[in-house]
Amino acid sequence: MKILIVEDETLIARSLKKLLERKGCQVTWESSGNKAIETIRGSDFDRIISDLMLQDISGFDVIEESKEKYDMSEIGQKFIIITAYSSPQVLAKAASYGCLVLSKPFEDLNEAIDIFMKGKSDD
């Protein structure tokens, strides 16, 4: 499974990458939103886990830019937003794209990893 992590906090990104790799995933990490957009254009991912508040742009901007490549149902399947500020507005916006939101810190790491790998398929 190919996973892209978009996260500017190095420690979080590295640890998450290693944890997912241990589960057999092929993980790419981008620390900026704009670079992530380039990467998404260049290759295919099964899952894109993106932080919301990146240094350059927002995780939602990354989703918006990906619309040219993926249709709405694919976006809902592929994207998972991780954020420390899951306000009702954020949840509503994520819902409008149909994608999942996970609050940082994760309440249960194993559950989070599970969600990253299975995506929305359990819904």
Next chain:
Amino acid sequence: MENKHCTGLEKAQNQLDRESSLLIGEVRLLKDNLPKNDIFEVARSEDPEKAFLYSLAKLKLEVSNKQTAASLQWLQKFSRDEEANKAQNFEHLSKSRKSYGAFKKRLNTHLKNSKKSKDIDKYFLENQYRELYNIILNLQSLPSFLLTLEGFKSYKACQIVAHEKGQAFATTSFCIDGEKTSTKRIPVEKFNKAFQTVKKSKSRLFSSQSFSDGFSEAIGSFMAKSFTGRKFNLILLLGRNDFLPPNEEELGKFDEVTQNLEPIFNAILMRSNHDDKILNIMDLLESLPLPLSIKDKTDSFLFKNQAFEKLKDTEVKDFRQIERSLTGKNTLSLFLDNTRNEETDLYHFYKVSLLGELLNTLRHELSNPLFGISLATDFLEGESSDDEINETIADIKINSNRCQQIIKNFSNLYEAEENFKDFNLVSLIEETIILTKSETRGIAKSIKTVENELIIFSNPTWISQVIFNLIINAGQALQEKYGDNLRSSKIEIILEVTNKNVIISVIDNGSGVPDSAKEKLFTPFFTTKEKGTGLGLSICRNLIKKLDGNMIYETSRDQGSKFSISLPFVSQ
């Protein structure tokens, strides 16, 4: 004229009575030459004459009840940019003034459009409209007035429950047999439930059992109708205070009259809201630490605030006077002290709110790296076969999680101001005690409570701020008495529950409140401390008032002080 004067005073008194349970809250003055976070407290004026004078001054300013701070930027502009802000700044404000004429016009339009209005004059008399608009300043007197209407004369009990959208409480006013109206507040959840019940019902017929406990104050059967306004939702209950249900004819009459009440309700509610705003502004001006006065066109004073009263003529020349024209050719003058700008009372800090900001920043900045550490330990867990290493990794994980939890708890204490919810009062007090740890080092602190969990519905942020203040005060009193030898000093917090109230007492064994300070203890800007702002206790009491509670204290020279907060025991 004499007569009119009395009415004005009465009106003002009415307003103040009703308003005394409300509070304006903290006001941020965004003045350029002062630190951005300066906050000072606005206290309510207890002098009705000032309220009257103010209404004469016809200062109409739009201040949202919620965002007092933002709306007060005009004051900032006022003091900063002398030339750029001419009278037009205030012009648009006068446009919002409502006159009876405009009201009548709207009412007539409504009546014309309303199909059933042909017989309306049977129930309403022309002079009653005027009376309604001119006399009724607030919702409190509305029920008794409605009972005097032609259409409602045969009824004995009338209750109006109004909820301003976005507020945590609804206000209910009740009148029976022409007796004086009682007004109280109920949680919005209770209001919403009743509102839905009334709205969904087709029969308009209800009894006291139709609602949750204590919602309806009338007994027996009655009719009810809900109104949906732009800013308010409202329920009207009308009955004879007996168990005979109204007949068909009465129901028809009720429909007809209530249908035409809507614009009147709207006008009254808007006006009531509007007057609140004016009072807020007046209070602000009154307690503004800068001298301020309003003169009319004949140069006689309409309004002087406390600071202005204190100004002696000889000192005036030390002040820079700024003047602005208001509507009605009145002039507002503000005096700025050139010599001691830094020392003005505006310079006071409200520590608790700074703490809230600090905690939020900390949360934002620390949350991510802490989560990173915790994820990293997750990754390392079980990687090594060395027990010592695994133990250390586990320690790192536990401690980073603990840091995260502490930050989360603290910033929860200081989240958005208007935050009403169910929470455990006991753990809130425990967390607040931890916050005071560094300021009360060496002083034994304990909580006495029968229950370990006490869920109440209120504003945790405010309650925590008040308890925080009381503990810090107690700590300072103890340090004053015992100096460095704090061994026998203690602060005890006792939590008691009665049927209706929760009582939180903060008790210290310091040397009590000196007699000379007792009278002014809750007065804003009064302080006995070298570095105190004098805002702590007045803010505390106002916050508690805002929560429908009250605050009292007992003190003695040898036994110390006991500050008790009593809050309504509301639980969902």
